[in-house]
Amino acid sequence: MGNLILNTLEIRNFRAFELLRIEQLGRVNLITGKNNVGKTCLLEALQLYARKSSLPASIWKIVTARDKAKRRLVNTGDILAALRYLFHGRQEMRAHVKPIQISPIDSPEEMLSIAIDWPIAKTKNGSLHTHPLLPGEEYTTEHHLPRFIIQTEGSLFSYPLNPSFSQQIFRPSAKEMNCIFIPANGLREEQIIELWDGIALTNLEQEILAALRLIAPGVEGLNFVGSPTLDPGEREAIVKIANVNEPFPLSNLGDGMQRILGISLALANAKDGMLLIDEFENGLHYSVQADLWHLIFHIANRLNVQVFATTHNWNCIEAFQKAMQEAPQSNGFLIRLENKKGNSVSTLFDNRKLGIAARERIEVR
Amino acid sequence: MNEEATTRSSVLQNYLLVEGKDDEHVFYSLLEYYQVPRCFKIKNKGSVENVLDTLDVELIDSDLGRLGIVVDADFDIAARWQSIRGKLIRSGYKVPEAPETNGTIIQQEGQPVVGIWLMPDNTLPGMLEHFVSFLIPSEDSLWPFAQDTLHKVIEKDRRFQESYLMKAMLHTWLAWQERPGTPLGLALTNRYFDAHAPYAQKLINWLHRLFDIESATERP
Numbered sequence: 001m002g003n004l005i006l007n008t009l010e011i012r013n014f015r016a017f018e019l020l021r022i023e024q025l026g027r028v029n030l031i032t033g034k035n036n037v038g039k040t041c042l043l044e045a046l047q048l049y050a051r052k053s054s055l056p057a058s059i060w061k062i063v064t065a066r067d068k069a070k071r072r073l074v075n076t077g078d079i080l081a082a083l084r085y086l087f088h089g090r091q092e093m094r095a096h097v098k099p100i101q102i103s104p105i106d107s108p109e110e111m112l113s114i115a116i117d118w119p120i121a122k123t124k125n126g127s128l129h130t131h132p133l134l135p136g137e138e139y140t141t142e143h144h145l146p147r148f149i150i151q152t153e154g155s156l157f158s159y160p161l162n163p164s165f166s167q168q169i170f171r172p173s174a175k176e177m178n179c180i181f182i183p184a185n186g187l188r189e190e191q192i193i194e195l196w197d198g199i200a201l202t203n204l205e206q207e208i209l210a211a212l213r214l215i216a217p218g219v220e221g222l223n224f225v226g227s228p229t230l231d232p233g234e235r236e237a238i239v240k241i242a243n244v245n246e247p248f249p250l251s252n253l254g255d256g257m258q259r260i261l262g263i264s265l266a267l268a269n270a271k272d273g274m275l276l277i278d279e280f281e282n283g284l285h286y287s288v289q290a291d292l293w294h295l296i297f298h299i300a301n302r303l304n305v306q307v308f309a310t311t312h313n314w315n316c317i318e319a320f321q322k323a324m325q326e327a328p329q330s331n332g333f334l335i336r337l338e339n340k341k342g343n344s345v346s347t348l349f350d351n352r353k354l355g356i357a358a359r360e361r362i363e364v365r
Numbered sequence: 366m367n368e369e370a371t372t373r374s375s376v377l378q379n380y381l382l383v384e385g386k387d388d389e390h391v392f393y394s395l396l397e398y399y400q401v402p403r404c405f406k407i408k409n410k411g412s413v414e415n416v417l418d419t420l421d422v423e424l425i426d427s428d429l430g431r432l433g434i435v436v437d438a439d440f441d442i443a444a445r446w447q448s449i450r451g452k453l454i455r456s457g458y459k460v461p462e463a464p465e466t467n468g469t470i471i472q473q474e475g476q477p478v479v480g481i482w483l484m485p486d487n488t489l490p491g492m493l494e495h496f497v498s499f500l501i502p503s504e505d506s507l508w509p510f511a512q513d514t515l516h517k518v519i520e521k522d523r524r525f526q527e528s529y530l531m532k533a534m535l536h537t538w539l540a541w542q543e544r545p546g547t548p549l550g551l552a553l554t555n556r557y558f559d560a561h562a563p564y565a566q567k568l569i570n571w572l573h574r575l576f577d578i579e580s581a582t583e584r585p
Contacts, residue, residue, distance in 0.1 A: 336427060340475055347425045356422040360410070363428045 005050070005177070005274060005306045008105040013088040013098045014048075015041040020344040021105055026333040027300050028293070028307040030280070030320045032365050033337035038344060039310040042337070043181065043276045046308055049102045050179035050274045052112045052152045059086070059114065059148070060163040065183075073163045076145055083116065083161070093146070113151040116161065178273025178305075180266040184282055187262045193235055195265040196224050204268040207299050211264035214288045214295070215256050218242040222250070222261075237261065255283035260292065267296060270305045277309035281316040289319030290326075297323065297330050317364060321354045334364060377430030379405035379576050382423065384413045384436050388484075388493050390550020392435075398553075398560040399569045405433070405576050413437060417448060424456045424477060431478040433575050437492035438483040440528060449481055464488075468571030480575035486564060494532045497549055500558035500565055501538070511538040 009022040016038030031039050044062050051058035063082050064070070073079045080093040087097055099115035148159040180195075187195070199205060205222070212219045221240035230236060237250035250257055259282060267275050281289065300307050311317060317334065324332050334349040349357060349364055357364045383389050389409045396403070410416045413436045423432060438445050442464075450460045458471055458479060466488055469481040485496035501508050515534045525533050539547055542557050553560055573579065 336425075338427070347427075349422075349425075353422045353425075356419045357426075360408075360419050360422065362419075362422055362426045364425075365427055 003304075006046075006104055009046075010101070010103055010105045011042070011045045012101040014045050014100045014102065015086065015088060016339075017041060017045075017344045018088045018342075020337075020346060022335060022346045022348070023105070024333065024348055024350075025306070025335075026350075027331040028297055029309070029333050029335055030317065031308065031310045031335045031337060032312060032317060034312070034365075037337040037339050039312070039337060040184075040278055043278055043308060043310060045102050046274060046276055047179060047181055048100075048114070049112050050177050053176050055112075055114070055150050055152070055157075056148050056159045062086070064163070076161065079161050079163070080116075080146065099149075099151075109154060111151065113149075115149040115151075116146050117149045117158075118146045119158075178270045179276070180270050180273070181276040182262055182266055182278065184279035186258060186282070187266065189234075189236075192237070192262060192265060193224050195269045196222075196237075198269045199265070207268055207295070208261070208264045211260050211292070211295055212239065212250075212257060214291045215260060216241065216253055218244075221247070223247070256285060256288065259283035260288070263292070264295070264299070267299050267305060267307070268303070271303040273305060275300070275305050275307045277307070279313075280309040280311045281313040286315040286319060289316060290322040293320055293323035294327065297327060297332065312365070314365065318358075321358050324351050324354055325358070336364060376428075378426075378428045379431040379433075380423070380426075380429065381405050381407045381433040381435065381572075382410050382416050382420075383407060384410055384416050385493075387549045388435060390548065391493065391497065391553060392550075394550045394553040395560060395565055395569060396572075398565075401569065401572060402578060404578060405431070413439075417452060420449075420452045421456050424479070429477045431480070431576055433480040433482070433572070435482045435484065438485070438487075438490050439492060440490050442483060442488070442490050445483060453479065467567060468575070470571070470575050478575065478577075480571065482568065482571055486567070491531065493549070494535045496564060496568075497553070497558060498531060498535055500553070500560065500562045502559045507541050508538055511535075511541070 004025060004027065006025050009020075009025060011017045011020045016036070020038070020042070031042055033039055047062060048055070048058060060073075063086060064073075066085075067082070071078070071082070073082055083093055084090050087093070087100060091097060093116055095118050097116060099113045101111055101113045103111035146161050148157075148161060150157045150159065199208070209219055209222060212222065216239070218241040219239050220242055222237060224235040224237055226233070226235050238247040239250050239253070240247045250261065263275075263277060266277075284292065296307060299305070320332070320334060324330050328351060330351065332351065334354055336347040336349070338345045338347065354364070356362065381392065383392065386409060389407050392407055395401075410419065416434065416436055420434070423429070434449065436445065436449070446464050450462075453460045453471070457476060458473055460471060461469065464481060464483055464487045466486070468487060471479045471481075473479075484493050485491045485499065489495065498508075511534050515530060515537060535549075539545070539549075539552055539557070542552070544555070547555060547557070552558060559565075
């Protein structure tokens, strides 16, 4: 069994969290809590952390993903307004706003820090020099445009605040970590196809079929094909069912199949990385959830993936509890997020505590 | 999204953890006698071991407002206190070195209020039966007789452990009442015991303070 990417987590000044500390993380982590406690924010913070070698592009991905109107961010005022929501307290963006910091607890050397600063330009000996705004120095419109100041793995980088600026942090040794985020409403069709292409004809296909069989036990094969009714270049998932001669579209088997396909494909593609699932239970009937958790534990162990999922559904927690109890060795945690008098608080339930809670009728949500 | 499964009341719940059925029924009877408003639920944990083993999880129940713990002091009151104290400290509480004689109550910022009562009276070793024996009317003529009888049972014939002596005496005494074999809670309701005795009042006062019953009932 490989090491976990994160054994603990500390988030500062990011969206709902002024400070959130999670003292322990497992291979598979289910995050629960009432509305507005920051369940999805936690997944976003994990995305930033996992994709720190492709900053600042991944920041814009997160900023725009939440904007249903898909506003185009062009002028600095709009850009700064959009970024307000990324920082805790939605305060107006100005110099010396506290940076977003994401890291394991007490591990400054592994910290990802994102700040915005206004460099000051000065002419010195005939050439132009810039330096970040120092405490006490006031920003004026004559100064340069604000920039991201990003600190990761001990290095400091500065980037323009420009969503179309796609240059990434360049480090010859840096390798992008696998990190797949499944939104509450599922992956897009083209993402699913891309994930399928990532594992097609490998022995991971069997894991995907095993997942699909949780809902439709007769599934024998899966493929993605074009058809005259689709646009050129488009493909759809088709399945072969035992004792049925013709393959037929997977979409005919319902939302649950789509959800399971998305989750299992994402997991199979996340080797040595992270899988993030928002509102795990969406589309899934209670009766398949415990088996799906079993499968997730199994594949996550095999491929060394760390899984984080959110839920506010009691059935989903119960299924997770059941899967954990049936496999006492599972390294899983239920993490409850709460807001107590403005402070974010996390409460952990390991296998033992989940078992006691179920037996003694203790409310974990 | 399953609305039914996701909506739930946000009203905090108070619990009183007890170690067995007898404790549960003695409490029900006393609450009835003292007309204590039901602003908490009694949770029978089955054994003192289960109370202790599950305490850390009871404390992180998301609906928990206040938590009372009633367990027997048994032979070694200091050891029992230390085991509870250790668990509460690990759950983030500051806990006094020794139990308070009127029942311990710990209020800590950001955490559920916790109260501890060690049967019989936070001072003596013993169990629920010792507490109930304090409620036997002082003029009762059978009680000295029951005690004396049990002391006369010679060791060879005694089938119970030394620690159950009080239990044996109490149930012997109960066997000689109007309806022999009445369980403790019902015996209290039937007034074989004096629910007005100072020991019972002390316990009820602790409950009032722990669950803040006065202000809980003042609310509309």
